[in-house]
Amino acid sequence: MVVLEFSDQDVNRLFRALADATRRDVVRRTLVADVSVSQLADSYDMSFAAVQKHVAVLEEAGLVTKEPRGRERMVRGNPDRIREAQRLLDRFEEIWRSRIDRLDVLLAEDDPAPPDT
Amino acid sequence: MVVLEFSDQDVNRLFRALADATRRDVVRRTLVADVSVSQLADSYDMSFAAVQKHVAVLEEAGLVTKEPRGRERMVRGNPDRIREAQRLLDRFEEIWRSRIDRLDVLLAEDDPAPPDT
DNA sequence: ATATCATACAATCAAATGGTTGTATTAGAG
DNA sequence: CTCTAATACAACCATTTGATTGTATGATAT
Numbered sequence: 001m002v003v004l005e006f007s008d009q010d011v012n013r014l015f016r017a018l019a020d021a022t023r024r025d026v027v028r029r030t031l032v033a034d035v036s037v038s039q040l041a042d043s044y045d046m047s048f049a050a051v052q053k054h055v056a057v058l059e060e061a062g063l064v065t066k067e068p069r070g071r072e073r074m075v076r077g078n079p080d081r082i083r084e085a086q087r088l089l090d091r092f093e094e095i096w097r098s099r100i101d102r103l104d105v106l107l108a109e110d111d112p113a114p115p116d117t
Numbered sequence: 118m119v120v121l122e123f124s125d126q127d128v129n130r131l132f133r134a135l136a137d138a139t140r141r142d143v144v145r146r147t148l149v150a151d152v153s154v155s156q157l158a159d160s161y162d163m164s165f166a167a168v169q170k171h172v173a174v175l176e177e178a179g180l181v182t183k184e185p186r187g188r189e190r191m192v193r194g195n196p197d198r199i200r201e202a203q204r205l206l207d208r209f210e211e212i213w214r215s216r217i218d219r220l221d222v223l224l225a226e227d228d229p230a231p232p233d234t
Numbered sequence: 235a236t237a238t239c240a241t242a243c244a245a246t247c248a249a250a251t252g253g254t255t256g257t258a259t260t261a262g263a264g
Numbered sequence: 265c266t267c268t269a270a271t272a273c274a275a276c277c278a279t280t281t282g283a284t285t286g287t288a289t290g291a292t293a294t
Contacts, residue, residue: 038239038240038241052243072240072241073241
């Protein structure tokens with residue numbers, strides 16, 4: 001199994017890409033089916049170039065891929081990257097849970113003398 | 118059960134807040150234990166005011182809360198917000214899975230005649 | 235062959251972001 | 265009471281972001 005490591009920059013790009021409603025919509029739509037850039041552009045109230053840039057941001061974040069199809073570029077959502085984002089959030093949850101565990105250990109102490117920090 | 122709805126803006130703020138390594142570190146540290154703003158500021162190679170701003174961004178995103186403790190402000194990570202971020206990502210996964218399901222239905226068709234869209 | 239559609243990309247611009255320093259306020263320590 | 269530590273907040277600045285328009289290129293259709 002390949003454990004792909006994420007640099008801080010990668011994680012920044014990933015969450016940054018998700019921090020825009022248009023981009024989230026693009027991801028949703030392209031998870032359902034491949035959609036060309038121009039089809040996407042028709043859906044939003046902004047220029048073609050603007051949509052193109054949003055797709056580029058998603059592509060750099062790994063959230064979509066582009067595949068040439070004739071004169072079009074079909075955009076495809078990448079569910080793996082979503083899962084990787086989830087995994088990153090899981091780690092925060094783990095940290096939280098480990099805090100709880102440590103508190104439980106304290107509460108379970110027979111001798112309630114506080115440990116010196 | 119209170120179903121709190123998220124506006125696009127809320128979601129933007131949430132992911133934007135996570136798109137910075139310093140802020141992610143603050144969240145991790147404050148999930149483990151309450152930490153004052155000045156304690157945080159000591160850890161990073163930037164001014165107190167800069168750290169203060171990062172904490173403010175996290176607070177607006179709901180990822181941390183601040184509680185006055187004497188002359189300090191203790192920062193506390195909010196695990197609920199992390200879970201809400203996870204829930205948002207879950208929805209993307211669901212969309213992906215529903216696509217698979219639809220493909221399965223197509224493959225399971227006895228009569229392979231394509232449905233008219 | 236030509237016109238057109240889909241895309242790429244550069245230049246430009248306003249607004250947001252991430253940092254700084256400086257000043258003010260407030261709470262605790264001496 | 266006075267000094268200091270912790271915070272808040274404003275002003276400022278450089279860089280990035282999100283959008284625009286304009287120009288160029290490649291693939292399709294006529």
